[in-house]
Amino acid sequence: MKYLKFFESFEQNNKSGDLITEDDIIECIKRDGNVYATIVQEIPNNDPDEPLKPKDIQDDLVTIEYDNKIGYVKLDDIEKID
Numbered sequence: 001m002k003y004l005k006f007f008e009s010f011e012q013n014n015k016s017g018d019l020i021t022e023d024d025i026i027e028c029i030k031r032d033g034n035v036y037a038t039i040v041q042e043i044p045n046n047d048p049d050e051p052l053k054p055k056d057i058q059d060d061l062v063t064i065e066y067d068n069k070i071g072y073v074k075l076d077d078i079e080k081i082d
Contacts, residue, residue, distance in 0.1 A: 020078050025057045028081050035073070036080040040064065042071040048079070 028035060034051035043066055046052075052073065056063040060075040 020075060020081060022057055022060070022075065024081055025054055025062055025075070025078075029054050029057075034082055035062065035064065035078050036082075037064075037073040037077045038079060039077045040066065040071040040073050043069055046071070051082075 025035070027033075033054075035054050036048060036050075037046075037052060038048045040046045040052065046066060050066065052064040052066050052071075054062050054064050055070075057075070062073045062075060062078065064071050064073055
């Protein structure tokens with residue numbers, strides 16, 4: 001059992017410990033919500049505490065808008081949705 005618990009910890013991709021799914025991102029886009037991520041491709045100096053607007057998701061890659069710039073975030077790098 002210890003081995004299962006050890007591997008389960010790698011499946012957590014956000015602060016609350018839940019896996020964020022494509023459906024979560026789609027709901028966030030529909031309600032004009034924000035996501036928070038540590039790594040944003042195309043925007044190297046982003047602040048993880050700054051909200052990012054998701055615009056699209058395709059193959060676990062989320063297109064975001066931040067400060068009138070377009071960037072891409074892997075679904076695994078998203079920490080929080082609000």
